[in-house]
Amino acid sequence: MQRILTPASATSPIVRQRVELEGKEFIVDLAWNGRLGAWFARIADAEDVDIRRGVRVTSGAALLAGIVDARKPAGQIVITTRDGTIGIDSFVNGGASLVYLTAAEVAAASASSATATATGAALPPPPVDG
């Protein structure tokens, strides 16, 4: 589980960065929409071809959920927040983070969830939508 350091803030409301996720390079764009008061993300491969774009960054959201694309990262990118809200400076003041979970971690979480469902154990609380 790794945090993607994202220098997106009020002074840099449109940020493009390259990250290496499990040996493959990807482009992550973040843009602040002042009218909606929200960040919007775009994930692209190393050649800057869209994998997913225009997804609103909200607390507990998984940026790659539902994407069927061989080019996508093996794991999953989720949004974590300190208090459920994401402001324009949340990525630089620690209020929100892009967290990458590797494929192994996703698989382990999936297996754990399946076991918990089978045994009737309590699942972790659902994500808080910001």
Added chain:
Amino acid sequence: MILAFDNGSEVDTIDFDATMSERWDAKNSVTRRPVEQGADVADHVVVGAVDFSCVVVVSDTPITVPTTQMYGVTGQVREREVDIGSVRKMRKGADAAKGTAAEYDVNSGTVRIATLEFSEAFSRVERIGALLEQIRKSAFSCTVLTTTREEDNMQLATISAPRTRGSSVEFSLTFTQIRTADSETVSVPEPAEPRARASTEAGRQKLAAVTDAPTQASALSALAGLF
């Protein structure tokens, strides 16, 4: 009524012989929808233009010397003696009982009268008609002066000139006032939030291991929602 207009090089005037009627109209377009409580109501009213309509008369036989559009023709009041010819005056009435007819004295003589005479023939009706048409076609900016009101930036919108009398014309005119606005250059305030900024190329960003338990729990919680 006096109409002053700027023809580009000078301000000329038309002094009409008589004003039969005049009418000022001004109308605002007021919203018929509810206005939010506390809002500036003036923002929901569209101020309309002032309209002016009038019926004026121009005569080729005026009873006073016109002050405009005479183009050198002068007029002055002159007294003259007029021969009134023979006038019969009854001296004695007829008497039916006596069978006598009425008796008359016949007088002749002259009287002195004052008349307005012009130095030469003119057609002010024709000249003013052409001038009004020129004002309309050229869209000259006019100033309307009446006994009660004066308005500038008036545009002549319509001319109607039915000839109702032998040597005069009643012009029906309508004007619309042009409203103007001044432009001013002001500095744009800084937006509360940055907008239209260029994209920042952050380059290659490293990943940092998540060590704090709340973030780990939050990430796993988000992931759990997918299964």
